[in-house]
Amino acid sequence: xxxxxxxxxxxxxxxxxxxxxxxxxxxxxxxxxxxxxxxxxxxxxxxxxxxxxxxxxxxxxxxxxxxxxxxxxxxxxxxxxxxxxxxxxxxxxxxxxxxxxxxxxxxxxxxxxxxxxxxxxxxxxxxxxxxxxxxxxxxxxxxxxxxxxxxxxxxxxxxxxxxxxxxxxxxxxxxxxxxxxxxxxxxxxxxxxxxxxxxxxxxxxxxxxxxxxxxxxxxxxxxxxxxxxxxxxxxxxxxxxxxxxxxxxxxxxxxxxxxxxxxxxxxxxxxxxxxxxxxxxxxxxxxxxxxxxxxxxxxxxxxxxxxxxxxxxxxxxxxxxxxxxxxxxxxxxxxxxxxxxxxxxxxxxxxxxxxxxxxxxxxxxxxxxxxxxxxxxxxxxxxxxxxxxxxxxxxxxxxxxxxxxxxxxx
Amino acid sequence: xxxxxxxxxxxxxxxxxxxxxxxxxxxxxxxxxxxxxxxxxxxxxxxxxxxxxxxxxxxxxxxxxxxxxxxxxxxxxxxxxxxxxxxxxxxxxxxxxxxxxxxxxxxxxxxxxxxxxxxxxxxxxxxxxxxxxx
Numbered sequence: 129x130x131x132x133x134x135x136x137x138x139x140x141x142x143x144x145x146x147x148x149x150x151x152x153x154x155x156x157x158x159x160x161x162x163x164x165x166x167x168x169x170x171x172x173x174x175x176x177x178x179x180x181x182x183x184x185x186x187x188x189x190x191x192x193x194x195x196x197x198x199x200x201x202x203x204x205x206x207x208x209x210x211x212x213x214x215x216x217x218x219x220x221x222x223x224x225x226x227x228x229x230x231x232x233x234x235x236x237x238x239x240x241x242x243x244x245x246x247x248x249x250x251x252x253x254x255x256x257x258x259x260x261x262x263x264x265x266x267x268x269x270x271x272x273x274x275x276x277x278x279x280x281x282x283x284x285x286x287x288x289x290x291x292x293x294x295x296x297x298x299x300x301x302x303x304x305x306x307x308x309x310x311x312x313x314x315x316x317x318x319x320x321x322x323x324x325x326x327x328x329x330x331x332x333x334x335x336x337x338x339x340x341x342x343x344x345x346x347x348x349x350x351x352x353x354x355x356x357x358x359x360x361x362x363x364x365x366x367x368x369x370x371x372x373x374x375x376x377x378x379x380x381x382x383x384x385x386x387x388x389x390x391x392x393x394x395x396x397x398x399x400x401x402x403x404x405x406x407x408x409x410x411x412x413x414x415x416x417x418x419x420x421x422x423x424x425x426x427x428x429x430x431x432x433x434x435x436x437x438x439x440x441x442x443x444x445x446x447x448x449x450x451x452x453x454x455x456x457x458x459x460x461x462x463x464x465x466x467x468x469x470x471x472x473x474x475x476x477x478x479x480x481x482x483x484x485x486x487x488x489x490x491x492x493x494x495x496x497x498x499x500x501x502x503x504x505x506x507x508x509x510x511x512x513x514x515x516x517x518x519x520x521x522x523x524x525x526x527x528x529x530x531x532x533x534x535x536x537x538x
Numbered sequence: 539x540x541x542x543x544x545x546x547x548x549x550x551x552x553x554x555x556x557x558x559x560x561x562x563x564x565x566x567x568x569x570x571x572x573x574x575x576x577x578x579x580x581x582x583x584x585x586x587x588x589x590x591x592x593x594x595x596x597x598x599x600x601x602x603x604x605x606x607x608x609x610x611x612x613x614x615x616x617x618x619x620x621x622x623x624x625x626x627x628x629x630x631x632x633x634x635x636x637x638x639x640x641x642x643x644x645x646x647x648x649x650x651x652x653x654x655x656x657x658x659x660x661x662x663x664x665x666x667x668x669x670x671x672x
Binding site: 474475476477480481483484492493497500506507535536537 | 542543548575576577599600601602603640643646
């Protein structure tokens with residue numbers, strides 16, 4: 129397998145040369161949003177400079193060129209996650225919108241009172257609140273796969289949690305807090321055996337490891353472009369063709385219709401049925417360039433690089449007095465994020481002190497309050513890594529933590 | 539960085555003033571900062587006139603900024619009136635702390651005041667004189 133040439137990669141990310149508080153930036157918050165290579169910003173810049181015009185409607189050259197680029201982006205993303213065809217890919221703003229689309233469109237048309245929806249205790253609010261709202265509205269039972277003390281999903285409980293009434297199962301392939309990598313296949317097999325559909329929140333997985341939605345056999349897969357080198361405002365929902373065909377539209381308006389009369393309307397074909405209004409097509413083209421960039425590196429190499437960094441970070445953090453790792457400590461089941469608490473220092477104070485050293489980490493509940501309730505902690509600090517992260521940045525983090533401890537006399 | 543976490547801030551964090559719950563409080567209110575989950579609860583015991591803050595205490599869980607700012611705020615308002623509290627705004631709290639905060643951290647500093655003002659506001663509504671019958 130190829131090994132990442134991190135030095136060469138870093139040259140593609142101009143922002144990594146910036147200085148923060150007079151110090152070279154150490155960016156350790158890619159799980160929240162990744163930085164962008166010049167290839168992505170240039171791809172978007174080229175559209176605006178040379179071929180920009182609204183997609184789908186125009187019969188002139190600019191509009192045709194923009195439409196072609198938009199269609200090509202859909203093909204690239206379909207290939208990237210192993211979807212059978214570009215028609216399986218619905219462009220959305222982000223994974224949050226993808227999950228809401230499933231909850232609103234599939235959930236409200238297919239789920240009946242008394243049906244059960246199964247999610248997990250470690251979900252991001254984006255894969256929690258839409259189901260909570262839907263459960264209240266439709267009188268569904270919302271159930272949770274618990275986590276083990278080691279921060280893994282307790283799959284031994286699946287037999288009792290998946291019942292003949294379970295209609296939908298939705299879970300994160302990689303936890304944004306614990307970093308836990310869950311193998312989706314056993315959950316998907318059990319859910320399908322019970323006749324339930326499965327949504328995989330791939331927001332923290334698709335940027336970091338090979339994904340093949342057909343091999344997984346999931347029914348829906350959600351991802352955010354901005355976490356995988358792409359711009360903000362663009363994400364994708366993969367759906368099985370027959371489900372997308374049967375689902376009612378989520379938003380209505382222009383572009384998503386095939387005919388509108390005064391008394392009737394016919395929906396456009398999948399996936400345009402779900403893309404009302406002018407889409408974020410320049411952003412989609414940017415995401416296409418991001419996917420090209422990742423594909424050229426090779427996703428197995430991306431995963432191997434992050435595994436190496438996380439293993440090193442877990443080792444270095446274990447030496448820090450008062451530091452407690454939250455979540456799995458085995459790098460084989462931990463994605464590119466190390467989450468921790470520090471005795472006597474609130475994560476927010478640590479975040480502010482590290483910022484003075486040019487080090488960017490995230491502090492708080494990371495949009496997963498129910499998980500923090502389960503863990504019995506208010507907030508955690510999280511350092512997360514990506515293709516441009518280096519071992520020396522882990523060293524900078526650990527040094528910064530020691531300095532913060534001295535400053536706060538802890 | 540010493541400018542931010544300087545001694546008087548750390549002192550208020552380590553030795554918070556007016557810390558604890560107050561039995562028989564007239565006002566009790568708790569809120570959290572959705573950014574980080576920091577929590578503050580403030581209890582207020584009023585004087586006979588129902589306007590003067592006779593006793594005040596806070597409890598909470600959170601970062602140095604949120605907890606130290608609450609301590610400074612309570613030191614400031616003890617013995618004053620509810621009307622005085624209503625006049626305070628975020629800038630007053632920032633002045634009490636006396637350090638420059640980044641945008642996201644201002645929410646931490648303002649949490650105590652937010653809790654206190656919300657509690658006072660609710661008390662005022664519940665104890666407002668009934669409108670005159672016209």
